[in-house]
Amino acid sequence: MRESADRHALHFVVAAFILAASFFAPRANAQAPTPIQAYERWIEPVVSYLTIPHLHQKLDVFGGIDSAKANTFAWMGVTYAPMGTLAEDGWRLRFMGGMGRYSYQTSIAPGGINDANVFSGELLGGYRKTFDNIFGNALYVGAFAGLHYEDQILVYSDPSNPARGSEAGIKASLELYSRVWQRYIASAFGSVSTVLNKYYAKASLLYEFNETWALGGEIATMGDARYSEDRAGIAASLTWRRKIFVLSAGALENSGRGSGAYTTLSVYSPF
Helix, strand or coil, X not given: CHHHHHHHHHHHHHHHHHHHXXXXXXXXXXXXXXXXXXXXXXXXXXXXHHCCCCHHHHEEXXXXXXXXXXXXXXXXXXXXXXXXXXXXXXXXXXXXXXXXXXXEECCCCHHHEEEEEEEEEEEEEEEEEEEEEECCEEEEEEEXXXXXXXXXXXXXXXXCCCCCEEEEEEEEEEEEEEEECCCEEEEEEEEEECHHHCEEEEEEEEEECCCCEEEEEEEEEEECCCCEEEEEEEEEEEEECCEEEEEEEEEEEECCCEEEEEEEEEEECCC
């Protein structure tokens, strides 16, 4: 009964609001607008504001998930062009957050394997610049720097793990993207952070079969104060509705867990 009464009360408030809007709405002629017309007049600017026509040209949402023998990590972020659009050279703001879990060998944990939960966040500012006619093609370069925070919570307390706990610091990254020999796409990404001495670098070369599909290979290296890892694998990309979906898989060598396999799925826009 209480839920029904609340629902009726809500309907009454909405109806009263629409009728009030119809009464106070400016009149284009002597005839007063109907409640529906008044509602449309009120909601139209709200919808226009929330769906800003050119917002998709200034803001890009990206993300992904990485699963390997020793860790699983998912991330999501937003890149924003405060002036101009993402398709143009200019300043960028980027926010990214992620969370995951990893395991490593240690005698302090039962069974010799300890687990840790990881939470990460960063706020970077940077600039995207296009260099024309580099080996006959355009080279896109993006450089970023800003704040980085990470928290690693161990299941079993381990003073010997240098990456435990939380830390804040400075992070810098560099992105390169270029088309090579018409049908090849080369990309490279690298980042370093004062937080736990983290670093990451990856390079890939894909052959573009058409505007939708591409296939190639990649190599990567990463690590922090606790571990280091090297990777090599194949990568396939699908371009669909202004988004690029990249699925990669291959072999890895982890300093703490030995050899294994990895799979990564990432989604981003071609800017």
